[in-house]
Amino acid sequence: MSQKTLFDKIWDSHVVHSIEGGPDVLYIDRHYIHEVTSPQAFKGLEQRGIPVFRPSLTLATADHNIPTKDQHLQIKDELSRKQVEKLTENCIRYGIELYGLNHIYNGIVHVIGPELGYTRPGMTIVCGDSHTSTHGAFGTVAFGVGTSEVEMVLATQCVLQTRSKKMRIMIDGELQKGVTSKDIIMYIISKLSSGGATGYFVEYSGTTIRKLSMEARMTICNMTIEMGARGGLIAPDEITFNYLKQTKYFKENPAANKEINSRGELKSDPGAVFDKEVSISAGTIKPMVTYGTNPGMAVAIDESVPLLEKQNSKESVSFLKSLDYMGFKPGEKIAGHPVDYVFLGSCTNGRIEDFREFAGLVKGRKKAADITALLVPGSKLVEEKVIKEGLLKILNDAGFELRQPGCSSCLAMNEDKIPSGKYAVSTSNRNFEGRQGPGAKTLLASPLTAAAAAVTGKITDPRELL
């Protein structure tokens, strides 16, 4: 029997039809939608006069556009309010379950899907959002799609996709203290570059990965898109199944436990061939921070901004434009640089473990006077845990307040914008120009590094505070 990768096993079992010389018709087990990328898809159905084919396989949430304060009040921005209302209207009309604003399960689409058990090993999953790659942490083939494809899934539960090439990234060894899964993925992106995995689906493997929690694995799969990959995935194991057993879906569906008993199949065969293999030693990774305007422009926190001579000549225009935007010079040290804002949250680092890490570091310390901190849980359930576990008290004692769930400052569609010219240490996934607000200067980092900046007011190696 031929030896297959996990990706190919899942893909092959979902092919409804292969078009000769063209893409595959791929069946989608789980479809997530949110307010920003779905309205035009529903409008398309309306124009065609067709229903949603399998409404029970789509789950909706409002996350991108919503405020993170006073959520019980009406959304102030008119366009945002209309977009959220449109989602509610569409979900009612087409019979789609909606965990909208103020619902007990509301939250960022890539946080709630896994934490409620809607994302399960072996599935194909899409959402009109590039960070759908997050769900790959459960051994799924999960990828972001555009609105036309959202319409395809609503209409037929299928998308037309060309199979990706396969890359395996092996990460072995012990992580240093103060180094998190965020640093692992930022390190990988800095080595492969922001377009280095374009055309690939990445499987993460190795002893380091096996020890990581589901939250940590999700952070890695989440940012896989930032090196251009179609998605990332990790074979499920005991850690995966123990996580799932605590979720709403598994508690309500005891039969689901049977579903995971066939888990032995869900891994790459020993002789499976990958189009590209990368090997990384976990012990060499340090806390990472970005200095430029794409996630590939990152260095270890004790290093300096690279020198111009290190850039390929045709890349130097983009490199210098990027540094100019950030206000950095080639060769400049990053540690010690003053910071104005700190953002803890997003589908990358808005989970309970991230709040535990942040709270652990700020415990017994005080927020630096000049820092404005936005602490935004990824979901209502995360918010609830932050309170129940006593983390809120620690945060409050250190001078921080907790906001309500949403995508918030990660893409700043709501009011949570970083003002022009201000430096923000952000646990989110993109440091693109203006991503956190026009003129905002983003430095991506882990929750620990964000906490270190929040209490010192400058870029600080978290290892010095642990």
Add this chain to the structure above:
Amino acid sequence: MRKEKLNILESTCVPLTLENIDTDQIIPARFLSATSREGFGDNLFYDWRYTGSGEINKEFVLNNPKYSGEILVTGKNFGCGSSREHAVWAVYDYGFRVVVSSFFADIFRNNALNNGLLPVVIPEPDVQKLLNLVREVPGTVVRVNLIERSLKIEATGKTFAFEINPYKQECLLNGLDDIDYLLSMKEKIIEYEKMKGY
């Protein structure tokens, strides 16, 4: 639903000599609150076209009267980042029909093909040469032939071949839509569901 057909396009080009242009630059998130597909062209590259105070940024290539046309030539990894199809709608709505680069982000490429915007991939050194030529000779006319899968510089006759999935080529040439195709597959999809025990 039928879309505008694309076959042969002759046009001057706009050179955008940056790499890794992400969808947040193509259409910033604050313009994504609309619920229709139209009108995004006004905000294409907004933060580069306008200064912080809302004035026209004369430095930016789209504001340079020397350059115009339906073909955008740009550095590698165009369209990386978010999956927002609004980025493609903005590029198309502004008036571009073809984007030339050495590679595109996967989701952007799919979105482009689903909206009648042709992503043309040619090797990196050729993109650089084309960028230099178009920048120095703004009136340079390029002919993109989708049937022959070729891009030709009219003045010199220099021709570059590009690849496109035959299915997608057919769709673009005929203005066909993936959803129509998938809807025609309904029986097969239901058969698949039964086989899998859904």
